[in-house]
Amino acid sequence: MLSSIAIKMRPEAEVMNLERLGSIHSSTLSFMRTLVRRIMKEEWRFEHQLFDLDENGYGTAIYRITTPNDTFSFVLFSDHLSDEDRSDRVIATRWDLTMALCEGVVDDVWLENLRQNVPIQEAGRVDARVFSLSRANRSSRLFDYVLNELCAGRQPNVDRIAQVGYLYRTTAVYGSGKLGMADWNKVSKNFKDFNRPFAPEMFICYLLRQFSLDQIEHIAKKRAGDKAVAIDDQIKRYFGIGNSTGLGMAPYLVNHGELLSQWIEMRETALVxxxxxxxxxxxxVELFHDLLKRAAIHFQETNTEDQEQTERNKILVKELAEVKSWLSAQEGQLDTWSVLSVHAKQTWSLETQELIHSICMEIHPELVNDLEETCTVVPNPVLDPEVSTKALSKLIEERYGWALDIDFSKPEACDAFWYRSEEKLEPRLGFIGADPGVEKQMPLPIGRRVRDCYDLLIDDVKEYPESDVIHFLLRHPSQKSIVRRVQTMTKHRFAEIQANLSDRNIRPMDMLRCKLAFFGVSKFDPRSKLWVRNTMYQGAPLVSDIGQPYGSWFLPLKPVLEENRK
Known part of the structure; x- marks a missing residue:
């Protein structure tokens, strides 16, 4: 018998609509938020084990992190990078900064090994004592400006900072066994501090933010001596870490359907x-109004050159004013927040609907935050050979009706294909007739694969009405992986993105946006429908804030300081 929570959850067809997934906002359950809560609650300790940087900020740094459970090391190598070598693309081979998150204390011998491998990233190899590896470039628009202001004894202009939001932008963050690193099983089982999805990767970005602030103050002090000033703490908190995320992230949600379902169910449970x-x-209600006002300012402060995202932000700000008016008109007569949610679905855009949901979760942390412990799942692929082919075809009809409703006979329905680049083995999107490699496409279009399998099943049932899965697969061995997927994912409520991923007009950006929202990023700046810039940890507490009260950093706003220069 279904629980009352399951009954009240929104239907799969609504939740797993790709456009809606691409409209989700960060929330109190986003992974950066939950990690920072853990750091602050448990009062992790941070200290410089090594900070050997010259007047240009080049050199080596090691941060030692002590938690109630373990000790970890964050190792960074800062090197000169010419402007012509600076690139966000994954094919880059040099960066301003490279870094690794390691277990235990890094001694001199290990440090030299890391020095030989971390700065070359994919071309190097590390061992299983490393949890995460990353690289980053200085912001060409902001780093030198902030440095010059500090050297001149002035605070940087907040309006100018708001145009960018960060001193460094990371172009990749690796973990989970890549390049010799510890795999997820080791990390999650043996290290309680990082036993949630992407926790090591989120942590390395948090510490990169801290280093960016430490480094620029170090350079200013070296160059200007006593004339240099430190960055005001309010401005420090407003600095985040930039991130460039491309198409490589999109297939993750398809390939990890069980985990995606767990994340979505965690969020939907919170909403119930x-x-x-x-x-x-x-x-x-007062708190809700405060966050509506905050949200409107936040999105007005969000800068993007993308016309579609600019229009979405304008519509969102306009509709937030309408939400405020509607809520004020209720005069305390709301029985539950669901009344607002239903009205939003009937009235406003998907962006506004999902932001309302994030705000509702934000003002009820006592009902929501404990769910952060439910964000992980142990994958359990299933292939039941004894199920009849009739039962399997019925299962597809019941759970994959969205796929059967797609007309794959239309040319545009099968025009796009996913493949891996030869150079970096990164996912790419091609189009039949325009790009080579269709014969090497990845099996990501689940809807089309389910349709093909279903058609074979129907014909098979006609010829062998009493057959079962094992005999069907003996006759059609190419269908093994999709049959296993169907039998596995139908055990999870929100495992499948209900969209045709081979359609000519597919928007991978929606998949990127969904995953990044669960990470907790903000201020999306699409550069195309294939990659996006965004900001991580903007507004988050600093390492120096540990042990002190701190407020919410949901929807961060630029600080207002009297001494800011025009």
Missing amino acids: QVLHKVRPTTRR
């Missing part, structure tokens, strides 16, 4: 708790 189980009190 908030939307249906509490009456909005006067204080909670």
